[in-house]
Every structure is written in structure tokens, then in C-alpha cells.
Amino acid sequence: MSARLADLLPDDDIRLDAPPLRWGIAGPGVIAADFATTLLANTAQRLAAVGSRSPERAAAFAARFDAPVAGGYDVLTRDDVDVVYVATVHPAHAPLALAAIEAGKHVLVEKPFATSAAEAQRVADAARAAGVLAMEAMWTRYVPTYRVLDRVLRDGALGTVTTAVASVGWGVPRGAAGRLTDPATGGGVTLDMGVYPLWFAQFATGRATRIAAFGRRRGEVDEEFAAAIEGGGGRLATVGSTMAATTEGHAEIAGTEGRAVVAGHLVFPLGFDLTTRSGTEAWRDERLLPGRGGLAWQAAALAGYVADGVHDSPLHPLADTIALATAMDTIRAAI
Structure with a gap:
């Protein structure tokens, strides 16, 4: 890295004071x-x-x-x-x-x-x-943690990325009624919390080229899944999501020269820890908007893109959205 990890800011910094829409x-x-x-x-x-x-x-x-x-x-x-x-x-x-x-x-x-x-x-x-x-x-793609982690990956701090691991689970009691367990409202784990680890895998290893998935159902919806994913250049990811239990929301990326582990929950990141042959450094989000306060970043990003005449998000373009939807189609079909 050309600068101390702790001092890094995103290359494409989003302004929270972007022109109002x-x-x-x-x-x-x-x-x-x-x-x-x-x-x-x-x-x-x-x-x-x-x-x-x-x-x-x-x-x-x-x-x-x-x-x-x-x-x-x-x-x-x-x-x-x-x-x-x-x-x-x-x-x-x-x-x-x-x-x-x-x-x-x-x-x-x-x-x-x-x-x-x-x-x-x-x-x-x-x-x-x-x-x-x-x-x-x-x-999550727009919060500072993942924008800085993207810069770290592009700068080659991990060498060649080889694998990624991610899981998200929030327990929903059996017998509970509501959106997550109702097929009429698009219920099931894949379309809800499962989208986060699948996005992380795509962020780390590229759009999926092959997916092997296994899972269980709860009534008419999918309750949990585990998937092995091959991304661009043969990079691999293992991904899981469940509403049968609550998990810690772990996420990490490994490469030939080191690894990056998300600090805190994958969905609500505090920063990340970067371990290379030189040791371990921590990057923490000094502009952290706790919890769902981080939703502000995506709104500001969109407003900035509109002001600049940009018609597709450079951070999460529609091609990535469609690739993610394709991965979810594959997993839901397997379950």
C-alpha cells in the first residue's frame, strides 16, 4: 500500500451533502x-x-x-x-x-x-x-468500509484473491407468521438476508460462473442454504444464510499475500483487519453511521450520480444486480 492503511479514504468518496433530490x-x-x-x-x-x-x-x-x-x-x-x-x-x-x-x-x-x-x-x-x-x-456496498476494502483489493494488498467466506443468519422462530415465511410476500432466506453474503462473494471473487447449493425448506419457503461458488478467474467462495439460527455475520477474503476480515457484522461493518506478511493493521470507519444509519450513503451516492449525469452506479452496476439475481435464482431452484 502506498499509504498507511489507517489513513486510507475511498478513491470515489461519496458526499453526504450531494445536491438534493x-x-x-x-x-x-x-x-x-x-x-x-x-x-x-x-x-x-x-x-x-x-x-x-x-x-x-x-x-x-x-x-x-x-x-x-x-x-x-x-x-x-x-x-x-x-x-x-x-x-x-x-x-x-x-x-x-x-x-x-x-x-x-x-x-x-x-x-x-x-x-x-x-x-x-x-x-x-x-x-x-x-x-x-x-x-x-x-x-453495504456504499458504506466507507467496503469502499476502502475495494481500494485495498484493487491495490493488490492481498495479492491474488483466491477465496471468500461469508454467512448471515437471523433466527426466526418456527411457527412465526410474517413476511419472511409467507411465499406471497416473497418470503424465504435467499431473497432476504441471503442476498448479503451472496453480494459479498460477488464483491470479493467476481460474478458467479458456477454454483452448487444445498438447503432446507420451512413450509413453502427456503429456510437456509449453503453454497459453493466459483467466480471470475476460478476464485472460490463459500456462502451461507439461515433463518433457523443467528450467526455472527462473519466475512473474510483471502489471497496469496494476506487476508482481510470484516470487523463487526458483515451487514453492519465497523471496518476491517488486514493481515499480510508485514503483520496486521486495522481500518475503522471514523465516519460510521451506526446500524441502518448507513443507508444514507446509498442515497447520497444516487444523488451525486444524478447530478453528474451518471445512469448506472459505478459501485454496484445493474450488471452486478442481474448477476446477483441470477445466483439467487440458481440457489432457490436447488432448494
Whole structure:
């Protein structure tokens, strides 16, 4: 490395004070509330409208966050909305994104971007045809930890990357009702928490070329999986996710010259530890926005891209989104 690890900043630093856009929120649930909280507290972005199947829920959310307009999803196509954040249940992601794109809006779509690679491709094609920015809300990719780790990988500090390991599990009691266990709402572990270790594997070893996966079901949805993945250049990853138990969220990347281990949970990283033949150094996020406060980074990134006329995220482009959806298709089919 050309500089002390502790002093590194991302090459493509995202500004939290990126020029403001007027945001509409589709789906006033828990994740949308966390997003709105950090959007207003940590960025220059503005909340313009809230849309829901339930106008009453939209109105309550709008009152909580001082949004001027609330109603059905149609309010998100108003002229005073620049970008729509889609935070509904998974099966509604693609239809709502397509409707927003047709109205000329940029879209930030919660993970998973869609429930299949075919759906993801349709949204990507529509965004390109309309000349708007469509971006998967893979928020971990935009936090400082992973932007600095990306720089470390590109600078060759690990030598040639050979393997990656990642797992995420949050226990959901058997018999519990809710979105995760309901096939009608896109339930199952792969489309939910499983997307994070799969993204990490892709980040570390490239888009998957081969996947061998095993898993178990809980009723009509997938409960857990373990997958062996071959990425670009023959690099390998082992990935797991479960809602049968809670795991520590471990993630690491190994190469011919060393390894990097994410500090804290994969989804909520504090930084990482880099071990090479020279010893071990720690990089910690001094600009840490705790918990889901880190959602602010992806919103600021999108606003910056729009200001610069960029129509595809350079950090998590649509090609990566579609590759990730393809991997999820493969794993769900195997289970």
C-alpha cells in the first residue's frame, strides 16, 4: 500500500451533502422509516411524497417525517418527485420500479432488486430506455468500509484473491407468521438476508460462473442454504444464510499475500483487519453511521450520480444486480 492503511479514504468518496433530490417513498414500513430517518438527519436530500396501498399508512408516515404529500402509489409520479425509493415487499419491487421509470423517475429499489433475474433485466432495460438511473439498494456496498476494502483489493494488498467466506443468519422462530415465511410476500432466506453474503462473494471473487447449493425448506419457503461458488478467474467462495439460527455475520477474503476480515457484522461493518506478511493493521470507519444509519450513503451516492449525469452506479452496476439475481435464482431452484 502506498499509504498507511489507517489513513486510507475511498478513491470515489461519496458526499453526504450531494445536491438534493425530491424523494418519494413507496411502502411506508420499517426499512422505509429507517431510510427516511437517516436521509433527513445525515444528507441534504428531501422527502416529497409517500405512497402506499393504504392511504392511511401513507398519511401517518408522511406526518411523522413531515412529507408534504401522501396517498396511493400514484402520488409518486407527480412532477415534484425526482426519485422513488421502493421499499415494499419483494414481489412489488419490479412493478413499482417500472411504473416510476415510465413516469421518468429515477429509482432506488430495495434488495432484492426483483424476485428473479428476468424481472431485474426488465427493470434495467426500461431504465436504460428511459434514460433514468435505476439502482439496487445494496447499501453495504456504499458504506466507507467496503469502499476502502475495494481500494485495498484493487491495490493488490492481498495479492491474488483466491477465496471468500461469508454467512448471515437471523433466527426466526418456527411457527412465526410474517413476511419472511409467507411465499406471497416473497418470503424465504435467499431473497432476504441471503442476498448479503451472496453480494459479498460477488464483491470479493467476481460474478458467479458456477454454483452448487444445498438447503432446507420451512413450509413453502427456503429456510437456509449453503453454497459453493466459483467466480471470475476460478476464485472460490463459500456462502451461507439461515433463518433457523443467528450467526455472527462473519466475512473474510483471502489471497496469496494476506487476508482481510470484516470487523463487526458483515451487514453492519465497523471496518476491517488486514493481515499480510508485514503483520496486521486495522481500518475503522471514523465516519460510521451506526446500524441502518448507513443507508444514507446509498442515497447520497444516487444523488451525486444524478447530478453528474451518471445512469448506472459505478459501485454496484445493474450488471452486478442481474448477476446477483441470477445466483439467487440458481440457489432457490436447488432448494
